Amino acid sequence: MQPKGKLVIIGGAVDLGSSLSYNENISHPHYVKFFERGILKRMITESAKGHESVVEVVTTASKIPEIVGAEYIKSFSQLQVNHVSVLDIRSREEASQPEVLSRIRKADVVMFSGGDQLRLSSIFGGTEFLRILKERYQTEPFLIAGTSAGAAAASANMIYRGNSSEALIKGEVQMTGGLGFIDDVIIDTHFVQRGRIGRLFYAVASNPGMLGIGLGEDAGLLITQGYFMEAIGSGLTILVDGRYINETSIYDVEIGSPVSIDNLRVHVMSIFDRYNLHRHELVINKAIKVEGDIYLRAKDED
Template identity: 60%
Template sequence: MKIQGKLIIIGGAVDKGSFTETNLDRDAPKNLNFFEEGILKRVINESKNKEFSRIEIITTASKIPLEIGPEYIKALGYLNAHNTDVINIERREQASDPEILERLRNADVVMFTGGDQLRLTSILGGTLFHDILLDKYRNENFIYAGTSAGAAAASNNMIYQGSSSESLLKGEVKITSGLGLIDDVIIDTHFVQRGRIGRLFQTVVGNPKVLGIGLGEDTGLLITNGRQMEAIGSGLVILVDGREIKDTNLTQIEMGQPISISHLVTHVLSKYDTFDLDTFKMTIKSSQYV
């Protein structure tokens, strides 16, 4: 089935125009990275009605929804996207509220904020809100954008726990079901900044069919047709491909012991590089060999 919507997953700390916190009017025009090349600008450009798109900010994952929602509204407003509002769903019964469901049906973009991805899936998973979200993504010109927890929860399988320092000890990484917008991948966020590569290594060695995606901060992937990925933002995307693993001790060791892996393939993408989930081919936009 061809996916009609677009998926934009971001590793956290997306540039929301933090330069605007002081000297608002004087400094706003100076940040060209935000106004011309930032991730939020790309979200708007990819959306159905551009600056006029209806954008709903979903703050369910956050413990400070009353703070984080207005930050996104302000940032999007600086990009001339003023048709925005916040939906804060804190309880499962709210995910069946007719007014909230109608707002979702009318949205061109939903932007899921950071926070706790387990909170996000436990509140929204299996609700009418979730059903409508999946239907819109699969069948409409619609964007699911998620940062940090909102990105981690987008895949069918989701990492929800696991320390960076002990992530290559068997059993330290915990996985559950995500929101199911994309199969055959698993997503980790704040990836470079928090040294989380071991979490993806353990995840992928346990099921080498799954491609591990590690997103740096203010960095993301634009995924179209559910298969074609383009790196966006200012940092790095790390892909962990386990299909060619030759050996591991995973099933021979006890819980808490170190994992060995032979021949694990990694790719590093930066802005505009692409990766095809069907062919597993990476294309470097500014290759030195072209």
């Protein structure tokens, strides 16, 4: 069944909550940044109720939820979206509280912040909270969004650890189950800026039936019907297709040894480009700017 809801995954920007201490973040609050206003505006445009949407921001992944929550409220208010609340859920018990479940049943948009995606999977996995989100995403015009860790956790399988420089060493990249809003993809974030191409190569070589999605900063994908992906934001998205791998040593070499991969296919998406997950087809849309506004020169067929 094709979901009636929409999914927005975003590569993030500077997320100090996953790299610096709480005190360091407090002393540099102006560095807390998530994505440019264009992506946020597009999310609201795609929401069924537009500027009247009830938005719940889930800051579970972050080490600095107070700062993160305040920044989201400020960013949404600049777009005249004022029904915004923060769910700072710190445990599985809190995720099951009746008040929390009532709030996500009433929300039009639920947004997962950045931080540590393992916190998201371990706190929400198997809960009524996650069941409600999945059911609403399947049956209602409901929008789920995630940036950074929130995007990485959106798929059924997710990367939760792996050194970028050593990613093509067997055993370095580690994966686990994600929140499961979309199947058959593996998502990595801060992709271009942090040099994470090797992580995604390894993940796809381990699971060649899945499409690797590497989201750069201020890059996002709007996913409709569960399979139709449109690039949004100013950044780049890299797609890694492992279906045509001829050979790999990943299953033969010992842990700690480098791996070889023959015939990975790579695509690059920028704003307005579209990819069909069912057909595995990329359509590149050229655009022109007229008085500062961007207009599509051509559109692809669904």
